[in-house]
Every structure is written in C-alpha cells, then in structure tokens.
Amino acid sequence: MQSVAQKNIDGKLLAKEIEAKVGAAVDRLKTRGVTPRLVSLAVDEEDASFESYMRQRDKACARVGIESSVEKVPLAGGERELNRALARLSGDSTVHGILIKQPLPSGFNEQALLANLDPKKDVEGIHPYNLGLLALGRPRFVPCTALAVMEIIDRFGVEMDGRHIVVLGRSKVVGAPLATMLLQKRSGGNGTVTVCHSRTRDLPSYVRQAEILIAAIGQPEFVRGEWLREGSVVIDVGTHAIDAPDTKKGWKLVGDVHAASALPVVSRMTPVPGGVGPVTTSLLLQATARAASGSEE
Ligand SMILES: NC(=O)c1ccc[n+]([C@@H]2O[C@H](COP(=O)([O-])OP(=O)(O)OC[C@H]3O[C@@H](n4cnc5c(N)ncnc54)[C@H](OP(=O)(O)O)[C@@H]3O)[C@@H](O)[C@H]2O)c1
Structure with missing residues (x-):
C-alpha cells in the first residue's frame, strides 16, 4: 500500500527546479544589460489578500533577480486612469511583464482595458491574442x-x-x-x-x-x-x-x-x-524572464 508521502505530488520541488532555471536565464540576461521587470497594476482598494500575494510575489521575484513593483491607480480615477496607466506601462521598454489585479471593480470593461495591454508583456496570458494562440495550439503566454x-x-x-x-x-x-x-x-x-x-x-x-x-x-x-x-x-x-x-x-x-x-x-x-x-508562481517568473528576453531582440 502507498503511503501518503508516496502519493504526494510535490509542487514545491518542481517550483524550485523551475526557479533555478529562471535564475540562470535572468543571470544571462543581466550580462547583456537587461534586468527583467514585472509590474502589477491595481485599482487602489483595501484588499489584505492582494497585499499578501504581492509580498509573496516580490519575494519570489527577488529570489531569481527579477525586479517587481506595484502601481496603483485611485478608484476615483475610474477606468480612464487605469487604461492610461496600462498603456503607459505597455509602452515602457524597461517593463517586461504586466499583471492586472482581478477582479476589476464592478462596471469596468475588461476587454476594453486589454486593448491597452501589449500582448508581448501579457505574462498572465489573458490577452485575446495570446488566448487565440493557445487555442490554435501555438501557445506563447498561457x-x-x-x-x-x-x-x-x-x-x-x-x-x-x-x-x-x-x-x-x-x-x-x-x-x-x-x-x-x-x-x-x-x-x-x-x-x-x-x-x-x-x-x-x-x-x-x-x-x-x-x-x-x-x-x-x-x-x-x-x-x-x-x-x-x-x-x-x-x-x-x-x-x-x-x-x-x-x-x-x-x-x-x-x-x-x-x-x-x-x-x-x-x-x-x-x-x-x-x-x-508554488508552481504557478515559478511560471510567472519564467514568463517574465521570457518576455524580457523577447523585448531585447
Ligand atoms: N493555486 C493557484 O495558484 C491558484 C491560482 C488561481 C486560482 N486558484 C484557485 O482555483 C480555484 C478556481 O479559481 P478560478 O479563478 O478559476 O475561479 P472562478 O473564476 O470563481 O471559477 C470557478 C469555476 O468553478 C465553477 N463552480 C463554482 N462552484 C461550483 C460548484 N458548486 N459545482 C461545480 N462548479 C462550480 C464555476 O462555474 P460557472 O462558470 O458556472 O460559474 C466556474 O466555472 C479557486 O479556489 C482559486 O482560489 C488557485
């Protein structure tokens, strides 16, 4: 009979393996003058679980040498300000990966917002272009x-x-x-x-x-x-x-x-x-490093 330990699928082990590879890829990028940078964009609302997620994400990024930060826009600025911030980050060549905090406040139009996201920085794979590639069996960001x-x-x-x-x-x-x-x-x-x-x-x-x-x-x-x-x-x-x-x-x-x-x-x-x-987090790092290597070309 199998023990509980034998049945266990160890995600932490796999995450460590992925992180080690990402760390090496980031080192190679840095020797070529590129430091991968991940920015999370959020509407500024009280959300303890988001803050805790951001702290974990920052720690994971630091472990592999990726820079990470959060950019918050005031709720009062509405969709317009969020769209503007996303367009700016998409156009900023020092930003390689962008995350958008979900769910958006009620009434915000996600599809309109995504039009401002550069699909090459869409490390979460939520842009319609990336979802289309996935459906065609040619995944880029998933x-x-x-x-x-x-x-x-x-x-x-x-x-x-x-x-x-x-x-x-x-x-x-x-x-x-x-x-x-x-x-x-x-x-x-x-x-x-x-x-x-x-x-x-x-x-x-x-x-x-x-x-x-x-x-x-x-x-x-x-x-x-x-x-x-x-x-x-x-x-x-x-x-x-x-x-x-x-x-x-x-x-x-x-x-x-x-x-x-x-x-x-x-x-x-x-x-x-x-x-x-943990595997999800490590793959976010991997996607950011890949985005950074692509933007360098
Ligand atoms: N480990 C990680 O890294 C990670 C990352 C993201 C999410 N999660 C977790 O994964 C889970 C799913 O996340 P999500 O973002 O996909 O959630 P979601 O957007 O809320 O979707 C939940 C899905 O489950 C269905 N569902 C809800 N209650 C059900 C029920 N009683 N019986 C059958 N189906 C039911 C919903 O059906 P309808 O479509 O009909 O509404 C919907 O399709 C959550 O527990 C979340 O915390 C984990």
Whole structure:
C-alpha cells in the first residue's frame, strides 16, 4: 500500500527546479544589460489578500533577480486612469511583464482595458491574442495556473493519452485554458476531457468517472473522497484560508478537495499548500524572464 508521502505530488520541488532555471536565464540576461521587470497594476482598494500575494510575489521575484513593483491607480480615477496607466506601462521598454489585479471593480470593461495591454508583456496570458494562440495550439503566454497543472502532469509523469480527465471549473484563467490544452493533440494532451461547472447536474457522477480529476471551482473541501474513483490522480487547484481554531495561526489553507477523505482513495494528489500554488508562481517568473528576453531582440 502507498503511503501518503508516496502519493504526494510535490509542487514545491518542481517550483524550485523551475526557479533555478529562471535564475540562470535572468543571470544571462543581466550580462547583456537587461534586468527583467514585472509590474502589477491595481485599482487602489483595501484588499489584505492582494497585499499578501504581492509580498509573496516580490519575494519570489527577488529570489531569481527579477525586479517587481506595484502601481496603483485611485478608484476615483475610474477606468480612464487605469487604461492610461496600462498603456503607459505597455509602452515602457524597461517593463517586461504586466499583471492586472482581478477582479476589476464592478462596471469596468475588461476587454476594453486589454486593448491597452501589449500582448508581448501579457505574462498572465489573458490577452485575446495570446488566448487565440493557445487555442490554435501555438501557445506563447498561457494563464500561469493552467500551465502549472500541465507542468505538474509532465514532471510527475502522469499518463494522459486517451484517459478520462474531468476538469471542475470553466473560468477564463484556469478551467477553460486547461481543458483546451488537455484536449490538444500533443504530449501532455490527448485526453478525453469533460468540463463541469456550476450548472452541471449530478457533479459526483462525473467525478466518479475521472481517471484524472482537476478541481478548480473555488469551493473549500467541496469534492469528497467517496466521489472519487479508486486509484485516480487528483490535481487540486483550489486555495482557501479557512478557520482552524486548533492551529497556532487560527486558520489553515485547504483546496477544493477534502484531502483527508480523498487520500485513501487516490493514487497521487497535489497537496494544498505546496502543490499547484508554488508552481504557478515559478511560471510567472519564467514568463517574465521570457518576455524580457523577447523585448531585447
Ligand atoms: N493555486 C493557484 O495558484 C491558484 C491560482 C488561481 C486560482 N486558484 C484557485 O482555483 C480555484 C478556481 O479559481 P478560478 O479563478 O478559476 O475561479 P472562478 O473564476 O470563481 O471559477 C470557478 C469555476 O468553478 C465553477 N463552480 C463554482 N462552484 C461550483 C460548484 N458548486 N459545482 C461545480 N462548479 C462550480 C464555476 O462555474 P460557472 O462558470 O458556472 O460559474 C466556474 O466555472 C479557486 O479556489 C482559486 O482560489 C488557485
């Protein structure tokens, strides 16, 4: 019988491997006078989780030698000021990667905003041009979380060819691009893909059929072990802080899958934390370094 440790898919290990390669690429860029720079653009609103995410992102950038900063525009400036700031950053040759804080305040038009984003700096892969390239099977920048799942599949040798993969969630940044890649005729793809969402009837009946389950629904510990197929592989994208009075901090991170009931059933599973999250961050660094090397040409 496999132990929990044997079932664990170690995202931290993969993230370290990716960071090491990015660090070396950044060193090479610096010898040619280019320091990769990542800027996050945000409407200035109170948001503790964004601030914490920015601190983590800054630390990760510093580890590999990427410069990072946040640019905030006042909410009172509205869409106009945000559009202007994005256009300016897109035109600034010292900025190589741009992140836009999501969700935008209500009433802001995302598609109009994206018209001001240089697709060559779109390290999150959300620009329609980059999404189009992805759909054509010629990916350039791909949403980092979706790509993190593909990298995990590749690095940990999860056999995909012809297998039934069930993706829970169809968001623009996770479920939809992931389903596109899993379906494509290429290594790591060739899956038989089912995508479920909030209107799916009898979700557990689909989960039960999954040889590989990818959960990205934003619902803490929603998927129960008793729904899962024996021996399936589970990749849990969800990340939620929930109350945990018995811990020192008073809270803990959990995924979309209820790990305690899932672990006895599955053959392999990503933990939360330490699974998809660190790989996502490392791929953002990788995309920024790639953007910087492209802008140098
Ligand atoms: N680890 C990382 O680096 C990372 C990065 C990004 C996101 N995340 C996590 O990944 C999860 C998904 O993120 P997201 O941005 O894709 O979320 P999202 O935009 O809220 O999308 C959630 C998707 O799940 C579906 N859904 C919601 N409740 C459901 C239910 N009860 N049954 C079936 N489907 C349901 C929604 O269906 P509809 O389309 O019908 O509304 C939607 O397609 C979140 O937990 C988020 O925290 C992790």
